[in-house]
Each structure stands twice: as structure tokens, then as C-alpha cells.
Amino acid sequence: MSEAAASLLSTRGLSLRFGGIVAADGIDFDLKEGERLAVVGQNGAGKTTFINICTGYLKADAGQVKFDGADVTGQSPRAITRRGVGRSFQLPQVFTEHTVRDCLLIAASSVHRRGGGLWRSLDRAVDADEVDNTLELLQLAGRADDIAGDLPEGQRKLLDVAMALVLRPKLMIMDEPTSGVSTDEKHALMAVLMRALDERKVTSIFIEHDIDIVRQYATRLAAWIAGRIAADGRPQDVLSDPVVIRNVIGE
Amino acid sequence: MRTATLVSLVAVLVLAVLGVSLSMPWLKTPVLMAISHGLAVTGIIVLIRAGQVSFGHAMYACVSGYAVAFLGRAFHLDTLWLVVLGTMVSIAAAALIGVFMVRYRGIFFGMLNLAFSMVLFSVLGKFGGLTGGTDGLRFDRPAFAGFVMEREDFETALLGLGLVLAVGGGVLVMRYFGGVNGQCLAALKTNETRLEYLGISAKRVFWGGYVLSATLCGLGGTLFALTQGLVTPDMGYWVRSGELVFIAILGGSGHALGAFIGAFVFEFVKLYAASLLTGAWQLALGIVLIVMVFVAPKGLYGLLVRRCKPPEPKARAVRKNVVKEVVA
Numbered sequence: 001m002s003e004a005a006a007s008l009l010s011t012r013g014l015s016l017r018f019g020g021i022v023a024a025d026g027i028d029f030d031l032k033e034g035e036r037l038a039v040v041g042q043n044g045a046g047k048t049t050f051i052n053i054c055t056g057y058l059k060a061d062a063g064q065v066k067f068d069g070a071d072v073t074g075q076s077p078r079a080i081t082r083r084g085v086g087r088s089f090q091l092p093q094v095f096t097e098h099t100v101r102d103c104l105l106i107a108a109s110s111v112h113r114r115g116g117g118l119w120r121s122l123d124r125a126v127d128a129d130e131v132d133n134t135l136e137l138l139q140l141a142g143r144a145d146d147i148a149g150d151l152p153e154g155q156r157k158l159l160d161v162a163m164a165l166v167l168r169p170k171l172m173i174m175d176e177p178t179s180g181v182s183t184d185e186k187h188a189l190m191a192v193l194m195r196a197l198d199e200r201k202v203t204s205i206f207i208e209h210d211i212d213i214v215r216q217y218a219t220r221l222a223a224w225i226a227g228r229i230a231a232d233g234r235p236q237d238v239l240s241d242p243v244v245i246r247n248v249i250g251e
Numbered sequence: 252m253r254t255a256t257l258v259s260l261v262a263v264l265v266l267a268v269l270g271v272s273l274s275m276p277w278l279k280t281p282v283l284m285a286i287s288h289g290l291a292v293t294g295i296i297v298l299i300r301a302g303q304v305s306f307g308h309a310m311y312a313c314v315s316g317y318a319v320a321f322l323g324r325a326f327h328l329d330t331l332w333l334v335v336l337g338t339m340v341s342i343a344a345a346a347l348i349g350v351f352m353v354r355y356r357g358i359f360f361g362m363l364n365l366a367f368s369m370v371l372f373s374v375l376g377k378f379g380g381l382t383g384g385t386d387g388l389r390f391d392r393p394a395f396a397g398f399v400m401e402r403e404d405f406e407t408a409l410l411g412l413g414l415v416l417a418v419g420g421g422v423l424v425m426r427y428f429g430g431v432n433g434q435c436l437a438a439l440k441t442n443e444t445r446l447e448y449l450g451i452s453a454k455r456v457f458w459g460g461y462v463l464s465a466t467l468c469g470l471g472g473t474l475f476a477l478t479q480g481l482v483t484p485d486m487g488y489w490v491r492s493g494e495l496v497f498i499a500i501l502g503g504s505g506h507a508l509g510a511f512i513g514a515f516v517f518e519f520v521k522l523y524a525a526s527l528l529t530g531a532w533q534l535a536l537g538i539v540l541i542v543m544v545f546v547a548p549k550g551l552y553g554l555l556v557r558r559c560k561p562p563e564p565k566a567r568a569v570r571k572n573v574v575k576e577v578v579a
Contacts (some may be wrong), residue, residue, distance in 0.1 A: 077447045078447050078450050078451070081450040082450040088443075093445040095437075095441045095442050095445065096439040097440070098437070103438075105535060106438050106449070109434075109451075110449045110451050111450070113431070113461070119427075122431055123436045125431045149441075150508055163445065163450070164449075177345050
């Protein structure tokens with residue numbers, strides 16, 4: 001019981017099939033507060049499916065998801081977000097016709113409301129300090145007045161995280177935060193993201209293909225193979241596991 | 252456009268409309284028609300903000316119009332009461348129908364609205380005993396704020412009321428656009444997934460916009476009914492709904508002012524084309540719209556803004572064509 005109370009996110013027997021493909025095969029998983037988990041696995045191994053089930057986008061055929069002590073199985077993304085799970089996407093999900101600052105103001109309006117929403121303009125109805133602080137934290141302050149759809153990919157990724165982070169989540173789940181970003185920019189991007197998450201004391205899960213990034217930033221690593229967690233533990237241990245080397249890293 | 256410029260422009264337009272219609276009384280009716288259309292079109296631009304187009308929104312003008320006729324005939328209420336109560340009936344209808352509507356997007360949303368409006372159109376046409384059938388319902392000219400007036404004075408009073416409602420409706424819509432709910436509505440157009448992942452219900456946001464749009468169409472409908480002293484099922488015919496969308500594109504969907512500019516141009520092109528090209532006024536309107544889409548995809552208001560403030564560093568070129576803007 002005490003073990004269950006200590007874990008922020010836990011799943012039991014999570015299963016989901018798409019026709020003949022097993023996307024999640026009875027996943028038992030526990031994440032403790034303060035961990036920084038990297039998830040690796042080949043395409044189709046079920047990494048994103050796992051995230052989609054945990055955040056309510058997909059409903060599992062069987063199994064249970066618990067977050068922060070509450071059973072959230074089958075709840076909507078909206079409900080799970082409100083409990084404190086932030087999410088960023090492989091393809092950044094931002095409001096492409098709004099400015100960067102307006103994107104964050106809209107996001108913040110979900111939790112940091114000052115009331116009188118219909119009549120006050122957006123920046124007065126929302127706690128603007130919270131927004132500016134988050135922009136600063138993710139180094140987007142210089143882009144505040146640019147249209148989100150015009151940002152280069154790296155900054156759009158940052159904005160995607162910022163929109164989730166401004167909600168003050170307890171857990172941040174990031175689906176390939178460095179995909180679509182050039183190799184030399186990846187480390188800089190991760191450095192900004194991780195510093196922001198540390199500062200806000202947010203536990204995090206991120207899917208990543210770059211083993212260098214995993215080694216440098218993760219405190220724990222889980223390797224997904226065919227809808228199962230094949231190895232889970234300290235990054236250096238998982239990365240030297242022969243099954244992981246053969247199936248995930250590929251020499 | 253800066254607030255000061257906008258306020259003075261609106262003031263000039265209001266005074267001009269008032270001055271012209273008082274000196275040329277025969278213009279009062281077309282001007283009132285234009286104002287009531289303009290009000291309904293501000294409702295349409297609320298939906299366009301969400302990236303949605305309805306081909307059935309004239310039903311809300313029709314609902315409030317019939318409410319005015321029924322209430323006027325049964326209780327001989329004052330004009331102001333008729334406007335308030337008629338609009339409230341539209342609000343109630345939209346609040347209910349909206350619960351189903353907000354599940355749909357794009358072409359399904361547009362067509363489902365059209366379907367609802369055609370059901371209403373048929374019901375009004377078939378149940379002649381109650382609704383007067385296709386001939387419609389006539390009602391006596393009501394008192395205005397307690398005063399019983401002749402046609403001439405009544406129209407002048409309605410014109411004053413219409414202008415107040417137009418300015419009020421325009422301000423309401425622009426405040427809504429700038430506020431949290433309006434910004435969320437605009438965000439719904441580009442990314443509903445993110446909205447849900449922010450803990451915001453896209454359906455609830457859209458429902459609010461839907462009811463607001465019907466409120467404005469309802470207001471327009473009461474004014475239309477009061478101007479004519481007659482309501483017919485034709486008020487809710489799908490072609491009428493199409494005209495509202497047409498006006499929104501013509502005037503420009505970015506600003507409430509565009510709705511009214513579009514409505515006035517529409518009304519007067521129709522008026523003059525009808526007398527010059529009898530039976531072919533649609534041709535004139537069609538050509539006007541084709542030219543607009545090619546020359547000024549942001550509508551007449553867009554042209555106006557471009558005139559008012561030449562190149563501003565942050566001004567952005569129109570990236571999408573108008574069809575995408577409206578339907579996407």
C-alpha cells in the first residue's frame with residue numbers, strides 16, 4: 001500500500017489491440033515522483049500508445065491507470081489534464097494562428113483565471129505573470145509576439161511544452177521532444193526543457209530515439225518491445241542489456 | 252485599426268445612416284433591412300471565428316420573428332418587449348439545438364444546421380392554421396416604449412433602436428472575440444486536441460459561440476419582423492442562410508463592422524440591381540462576390556483597414572484563400 005501511495009503514475013495489466021497488432025500487452029508500470037524517465041523502442045513498439053492510454057486519448061481494452069492516488073482509467077484527456085498531467089506531442093499541437101503569448105494566455109486561462117472572463121480581454125482575465133515567467137523559462141520571451149505557426153520547429157516544440165507547463169502539472173509527458181530538430185540543436189533544446197522541468201519540480205516521461213540524449217538526461221530508462229516493457233532501470237544497465245541492444249539500439 | 256479611429260468611424264457611419272434616412276424617408280425600410288441583416292451576420296462571423304459555417308442560421312432569425320408575431324398578436328406587447336422576448340426564444344432554441352450541433356464540424360455542421368432550418372421551414376409552411384402557412388403571419392404595429400405611432404414615426408423609432416442594437420451587438424461581439432471565451436473559440440479552429448489537453452472543453456466553448464451567434468441572428472430577426480409587420484417561412488429558408496454567409500464574406504469576417512458594411516452593400520446592390528437588371532439581381536451579386544474573393548479575400552472591411560493603415564511591420568499577408576479560411 002505504501003508503495004502504491006508513493007508512485008505518481010501507475011498502470012496494471014494495461015492491454016490494447018488494434019486488430020491483430022498488440023499495442024499494449026499487459027503493462028505494469030510505476031513512476032515515482034521526481035523521476036525523469038526516458039522511453040526507447042522501435043517504431044510500432046507501443047510507446048505513444050502507452051502515453052495515449054495514460055492521458056485518456058485511447059481507451060485500453062483492459063487494465064487500470066492510477067495517477068496521484070486516483071483511478072483515472074477511461075477518463076478524458078481533459079479530466080486527466082485537470083488532475084495534473086501535462087503533455088507535449090511529436091507534432092507540436094499549438095494554436096497556429098495565435099501569437100506565442102496568446103497561446104500561453106489561452107492555456108493559462110484554463111487554471112489561472114481571474115474571473116470576469118467574458119468581458120475582460122484575454123491578458124487581463126489571466127495571470128500574466130505566470131505566462132511571462134513560463135515564456136522566460138523556455139526562452140520564448142523574444143518570440144512572444146510572433147505567430148505560433150511561423151516558428152521554427154525547435155521553438156514550436158518548446159511552445160508545445162510551455163503550453164502544458166503553464167498549467168503547473170505534476171507530471172509532464174513528452175512524446176519525442178527532439179524529433180524534427182537538427183542534431184546539433186537537440187542538446188540545447190533538451191537542456192532548456194530539463195532545466196524548466198527541474199525548476200518547476202515536475203516529474204517527467206519522454207520518448208526519445210537518441211541514445212546520447214537518454215544517457216545524458218534520464219534518471220531511468222524503459223525499453224519497449226512489442227507492447228511490453230522489456231527492460232526498465234538505470235539507463236546504463238538497460239543500455240547494456242543484450243535484448244535491448246539487439247532489438248532496440250541495433251548494434 | 253486603432254480604437255479612436257474605429258469609434259469615430261462608427262460614429263460617422265451611424266450619423267450618416269441616420270441623416271440620409273431621415274432626409275430620404277423611402278430609404279428607411281432598406282436601411283432597417285440592412286441593419287437586421289448586419290446583426291444576423293455578426294452572428295455568422297462568430298461561427299467563422301471557430302472555422303465553422305452554418306447554412307441554416309436564418310432559422311434563428313425566423314424563430315425570433317415568429318415569436319414576435321405570436322406574442323404581438325396574442326398579448327399586444329410593446330416593441331421593446333417583443334425584441335427582448337423574441338430574442339430570448341431564439342436563445343432558448345439555440346441552447347437546446349446547440350447541444351447536438353457542437354458535436355459536428357465542417358460540412359456536417361453546416362448541413363445539419365441547414366437540415367434543422369428546413370424542418371422549421373416546412374413546419375411553418377404546412378401548419379397553416381397556426382402559422383398562417385406560406386402566406387405568413389401579419390401583426391399590428393405595436394407601441395414603441397409606450398407610444399402609439401403612425402408608420403412613419405414608428406420606422407424612425409425602429410431605426411434608432413436598430414442603430415443602438417447594431418452598435419451594441421458589434422461591441423458585444425468584439426469584446427467576446429478579445430476575451431477568454433472568444434480566444435478559445437478561435438483556438439478551436441486551429442487545434443481542438445490541444446484545447447482538450449489544456450483541460451478546456453472544446454464543445455462547451457463552441458456551444459457558447461453557437462448560442463451567441465443565434466442571439467445575434469435572433470436580434471436581427473425581431474427587427475426584420477417589426478419592420479415588415481409580417482413574418483413568413485421564407486425568413487428561415489436555406490437561401491436566406493446562404494445570404495448571411497455571403498454577406499459575411501463580402502463584408503469581411505474579421506470584424507463586426509465588416510458585417511454591417513457587407514449588409515449595406517448587399518442590400519443596396521440588390522435594390523439597384525433589381526431595378527436595373529430586373530430578374531437578374533443575383534447575377535450582379537454573384538459577380539460582386541467573385542470579384543471580392545479574388546481582389547479582397549478579407550472582405551470590404553479588409554480593404555478599409557488596408558487603406559487606413561498602410562504597411563505596418565506586423566501586418567501579415569493573407570496566407571489562405573477564402574474558401575479554406577471559411578470551411579477549414
